[in-house]
Amino acid sequence: MSRVQNIKICSADDKTLVRISREGLLSLSIEEMRRIKKYFVDIGREPTDLELEMIAQTWSEHCFHKTFKSKIKYTEVLADSNPTTYEISSLFSLIREATDTLNKKWCMSVFKDNAGIIEFDRNNCICFKVETHNHPSALEPYGGAGTGIGGVIRDILGAGLGAKPILNTDVFCFGPLDISHDELPDGVFHPRRLFKGVVSGVRDYGNRMGIPTANGAILFDAGYLYNILVYCGTLGIMPKWAVRKKVKPGHLIVLIGNRTGRDGIHGATFSSASLEKDIPTSVVQIGNPIIEKKMLDALITARDRKLYSAITDCGAGGLSSAVGELSQECGAVVNLENVPLKYPDLKPWEIWVSESQERMVLAVPPENFNELKKILESEDVEYACIGNFTSTKKIEIYHEKELAGELKLDWLFQKTQLPVLTAYFEEKKPVDIVPENIDLEEVFLQLLSDPVIASKQLVVRQYDHEVQAHTIIKPMLGVDGLGPSDAVVLAPVYSRYQGIVVSCGINPWYGMIDPYHMAGCCIDEALRNIVSCGGDPDRTALLDNFCWGNCNDPVELGKLTRCVRGCRDFALKYNTPFISGKDSLNNFFTKQDSTIVSIPGTLLISAVSVIKDVRKSMSSDFKSAGNLIFILGETKKELGGSRFFHILNLEAGSVPQAKPEISLQVMRKLHTAISQNLVRACHDCSEGGLIVAISEMMIGGGYGAEINLEKVSSEIDAPVVALFSESQGRFIVEVDEASIDRFEKLFKGLPCSCIGKIIPDFRLKIFSGGSQILDVDGEQIKQRWCGALQW
Amino acid sequence: MLLRKPGRNTGRFTTYLPVDMNIEYIIRIGLKRNLFDAFGSEVLQSIRELGITGIDRVYVYDVYKVYGDVDISLVRKIGKELLLDPVSQVMKIYRFYDDEKCENPCVEVWYLPGVTDPVALTATKGIKDLGIRNQLGISCGKRYEFIGGKLNRKILETISTRILANTLIHSYTIKGI
16 A cells, blocks of 8 residues: 555635645645645645645745745834835845955855854864754753754764764753742743753753853743743864865765654644644654764764765754755755664655654765764664665655655745735834932842843752863852853864853844844844853854744744844944854744744854954952953933843843944954953953843952942943943953053053952952942852852 | 565665564663762752742653564663763663552653654664674663652653653653542
């Protein structure tokens, strides 16, 4: 009996087409179903189940990024202005515009491979990719997060001809940990369970693979109660000759790694839908890092012997996506009965779109197959030759000699006429208020215990950040290993001092006020973190990851569009190209009463930079009593979206706005100052403002500080603004007596002010208006900051 | 009974058929009682966060279901030489159907059929590395034993669904009530 089923669509009406898409979990729109119907009417036959599945996977939001590729009619209403309408060719083109305009020579491969690739040194390149695994992690936090990091590691293995992974990053957004179980609807896990599961999943996969996890962030907000966000990143290093891949007709299609089962079926099309209560079991994958580690070791050996000409990972869409993309320019014949299975009785379409983890597809010249086999066998990696590439420009898929699917690749991957989307954004005029009569000490201690600000050592210490012995600046540092680091610094080549700096920037609360300035702030923060640790701002590349809610809603799409415009504008102004990115849309939850709850639009900016000499990298902990404390950058009345207002439950204030024209100059000078050994410690001012930054430097160094707020800014008279404003582009810097003159000379004409000094007594003393307004014991500060986040 | 068929010549793999499920042993491995059970304490803390009080301790065990061409001596060898750390753990082996009378309330959690079970895959390889060529299968689960408190099926259902099992990928069984 045939195992391939024909689906009757050629004579189906619209209602039937919609039903076929819905019942098959294909997530195809009626316009797309009509296109498919026309194609098969033209060739005079009905599609098979496999063909429909392959089309649905290829055209899914996850794989095709329809929203980012569509034209958008965008109307923007700024405060005190008339509405302006823009015709935007696509969001993707906006992002791409910044990279193309900057046209950096050191960008080796951008937006076309599995990861962005930049030059590292004369012989090597770095590739970096950040992915999201939100829906799977919401359903099964341990497995979902583990396979999230497993998937992005394979992206790095599949970039160019494969890079060696040397660093993992992770950023998570959860609902409040203290929410009552009774407030959660059916089908939603408690944030604490999700938190534990996600952290454990990333920890176990990364640690077992022998890759350090050493940079990230964790955020908590009620907006993530129904849909958590799990960003996983991996950075790899590869020889320059391995940047390009080329598939040639006649090369064998070799599948290596794990066997194929039903796990993960419909993952790609599932990500095009919202989360609802009833979810099929098959979308959940469980990872097996041991298999992936063996595959990694075998692949690096095979790459260095140049045994294959192209490689890609089996991610969303499985073989359908991997073989489809590799054969896009030529064609392929696949024999599905050769695919190693976990258990029998899988239907051909299930084998084709299964998202079983830890699998990769290689294009292997036939003469190299035997040598490749030996390497794979020596590392105990399973493999199978499942077909070969052709020059027919079509993909033919057989199962037990029966044709299970045949599609023209030009048609499958053609640029389609996507509908023009409508987007709308209206700016709200900010109401600036300065809270008065507050208990400064109480608010300060509350801020330190705020889970967003508090130490993440509970999580960081579960990750292995030392494995591979490249890590120079670690996530926690200082005398007791309790101080936070702004970024991680790696020295990836053992015989050399040249290094890599990796950081991130994220703040959805600014985006709730204005997504444009959120973009500016995230880029500024990621760059600040890079520069704080010694990275070069002019040798920094960015990655964008947008997680958004229901983009069918013009208002949500308007916020996304404004955010993307911000990314373009600020990337240009900061001279930093985007090299890779990803969007995860449809992060919304449909309640039983049909109301839709979207997440706060969230942009993660990841940054990677190069440092010439890791011995010149910088840490944030105070080094010596008596040294002076400087603030670089301007402090303004920018409390909108701040953690200070969050503690006070205030929804008001101006959102911080990045000032690249000043910030970039400050960053360049600071990079010079660090390179010239003029700086002893450096930390950026971010969430919580100046007082939190100073506290973290104290905890790291075990010293106290005296700060005079009048020196922070001549424009500000209210102490709470000086203490808690989250103005961008600011750094706290420790300078010793001997370097002061050179340091001040370097920053002449830029915002730079000495605001106090380091004291031996472990206390924080704040002065304003000639009197002491705060005096807090350092041990109390440490206890509040270190002990707030618990399992 | 035919348990496997040879792999095809296109690569190095074999396609497995299900093994005989009639013979089934459970290997239960837990920490020695004098040692601190960090995992059990974490589960107990989560239970208390649910507002369920009265439980004094939770013991957590790894449970392995071994089935197919096996007898008790072979299962003992697998347990002792592959799965047990004799310094910190104790092991008990029993036939699957002999275990219905539990001293204390328990919940057992297993992966649903078809869900990837990486520990079982590694254990299968370990069994081969021990030189055992019998046609057998293994699957892995967790067993939670509750000491103290007035527990009923409803409370254990709540604990199971909110803390111990994700019904999307797990099945769970309540015992000893």
